[in-house]
Amino acid sequence: MKIIVAVDSNPYSGHVAHEVGKLAVNTWADITIMGVLSPLEDTAKARETLEQQLVKYRRIILDSYTSDSCPYNKDAVEQWEQTEDGYSMAATGGGLKQLQLVIAKGAAAQEILLYNQNSESDLIVISCDKDLGCSWQSGKVPMKVATEATCSVLVVKETKDPEQVVCCLDHDHVTQYSLEMINQLVTLYGAELKIVGISDSDSLKENIEQKMQQLLEYYNNLKLTPWLEVVDGATMPSFISKESQKNLVALWVGPTSFLNRFFPKKRISSFISDSPSSVLLLR
Amino acid sequence: MNVLLSLGNDLASSIALRYLSQQAADFPMTIQPLHIEAEDKHFPLGTGWVKNTWKDTVVSSSEVEINNFIHNEIRFCRSLSPAITRIGDGEKQILKELQNGNYQLFAMGLLSSFSSKIFYNLLASKLITKSSCPVLLIKNLRDFKSVTILCKKGMNIKKLAREYLDMYGKASVDLQLLHVEPETDSEQVTRSEQVPVYLQEIGDALATEGCVPKILNTLTGPPQAIAEILKSQGMVVSSFNKTSDTKSPFFDILAYVPTPVLVFWS
Numbered sequence: 383m384k385i386i387v388a389v390d391s392n393p394y395s396g397h398v399a400h401e402v403g404k405l406a407v408n409t410w411a412d413i414t415i416m417g418v419l420s421p422l423e424d425t426a427k428a429r430e431t432l433e434q435q436l437v438k439y440r441r442i443i444l445d446s447y448t449s450d451s452c453p454y455n456k457d458a459v460e461q462w463e464q465t466e467d468g469y470s471m472a473a474t475g476g477g478l479k480q481l482q483l484v485i486a487k488g489a490a491a492q493e494i495l496l497y498n499q500n501s502e503s504d505l506i507v508i509s510c511d512k513d514l515g516c517s518w519q520s521g522k523v524p525m526k527v528a529t530e531a532t533c534s535v536l537v538v539k540e541t542k543d544p545e546q547v548v549c550c551l552d553h554d555h556v557t558q559y560s561l562e563m564i565n566q567l568v569t570l571y572g573a574e575l576k577i578v579g580i581s582d583s584d585s586l587k588e589n590i591e592q593k594m595q596q597l598l599e600y601y602n603n604l605k606l607t608p609w610l611e612v613v614d615g616a617t618m619p620s621f622i623s624k625e626s627q628k629n630l631v632a633l634w635v636g637p638t639s640f641l642n643r644f645f646p647k648k649r650i651s652s653f654i655s656d657s658p659s660s661v662l663l664l665r
Numbered sequence: 666m667n668v669l670l671s672l673g674n675d676l677a678s679s680i681a682l683r684y685l686s687q688q689a690a691d692f693p694m695t696i697q698p699l700h701i702e703a704e705d706k707h708f709p710l711g712t713g714w715v716k717n718t719w720k721d722t723v724v725s726s727s728e729v730e731i732n733n734f735i736h737n738e739i740r741f742c743r744s745l746s747p748a749i750t751r752i753g754d755g756e757k758q759i760l761k762e763l764q765n766g767n768y769q770l771f772a773m774g775l776l777s778s779f780s781s782k783i784f785y786n787l788l789a790s791k792l793i794t795k796s797s798c799p800v801l802l803i804k805n806l807r808d809f810k811s812v813t814i815l816c817k818k819g820m821n822i823k824k825l826a827r828e829y830l831d832m833y834g835k836a837s838v839d840l841q842l843l844h845v846e847p848e849t850d851s852e853q854v855t856r857s858e859q860v861p862v863y864l865q866e867i868g869d870a871l872a873t874e875g876c877v878p879k880i881l882n883t884l885t886g887p888p889q890a891i892a893e894i895l896k897s898q899g900m901v902v903s904s905f906n907k908t909s910d911t912k913s914p915f916f917d918i919l920a921y922v923p924t925p926v927l928v929f930w931s
Binding site for chain 1: 806919
């Protein structure tokens, strides 16, 4: 699993490093902590500040490992190198898995999306500031990344851990990777799992029901007893709005996902912005 | 206790079957699965011998299908009788079986829903209005370790307690008795140990029968929030008066609670 942790030098990004640290303990993922300098602020001092922040976030992730079983090289970062692609990069080889730091220069959202495309990462984890309407100080980066990315995106908000992970499934495209991602979050937060089937005028389509049944069996085999709930498509937005008050909502938003019917890009942006809890968009 | 379980080859039935098997492991119970094959699904042709032969064929193939379903869901449940399969209208066939058989409880799977409409539609259905048998609506698979009896003023609580004791008196579960005052305009649930006299009396009556409630409380708050609190329970029990009760914040709690709900009729 490859994870990009998109950060800036504000406190909300520190929170995301803690969350990724917990996730990394279970997943042993290859992690890239990425910061972006805008051309306007590309001064030596700004660069140094961002470098220090990235090193700090790396330390937070490494400190999540309390035992000796850390898959990353724990040596201190000694120097930054310029790559041919124009990135400034710091990596300490030798570990079983990679934990590298990358600084790009340009528009934050575009650079994160471009790096994701080139590195073929599975997940982008990005934080956002609740007070700024889920934005970074440099703009609506989390929303742009969440809606435009080709991989899954976890938008982390600084709230207490969710009580439930609520999965609104696109029942035609549930991949093993998605299920594992959900399992990780359930474990990470010690949350309950709720599987939501979307019905059409109160009747649950046969393929949706079959998929729910398969998932129930899958999770039962993992000794998890998920809650099951049926939601009429027409009431989906109000359901999501209610659930996101306390719970982490996971939505499938792939190009052929039927959830796109209820959550077009614009609505996803406002959902991410309004949701008091973290949001996972699965692709 | 004899339980009639309505069973189809679907998710709700799977949950219902597994939940009831779990209950049956704790105390004596006979579960009679009943599968109804809708007549119009098969477009019957002909009359007389042709029609009867066709029906027999449909019943026997459905029987195989439903027995396979049962065996796939649970490995062994000694309380489970062989499934009865009928062809025809679902409600009519269930009512007929409830009338002819000696059942104390009717159970069915009903997936938990964000909307209360499905619950109220069921209460208004012929199946419920014409049946005198209490109904257990199994919405999710939960451990049967705790039960809440949900009460309100004006409810025939003595009858409810008696019926509960007759059915589940021998179950080793943590029992709580709650007097509920739903408030649609409030935002939070408040719990108080101050309970009305009637609840205290019922608590004492249950205790004399060896069924001591661990908690006697009053809950005040919005129905959905109360339902959320009750989701930790293995079963929620209450009573509905078919002639005078209608949609109300109290019954909204039963509609929204995602755990199994046992409804007695008063």
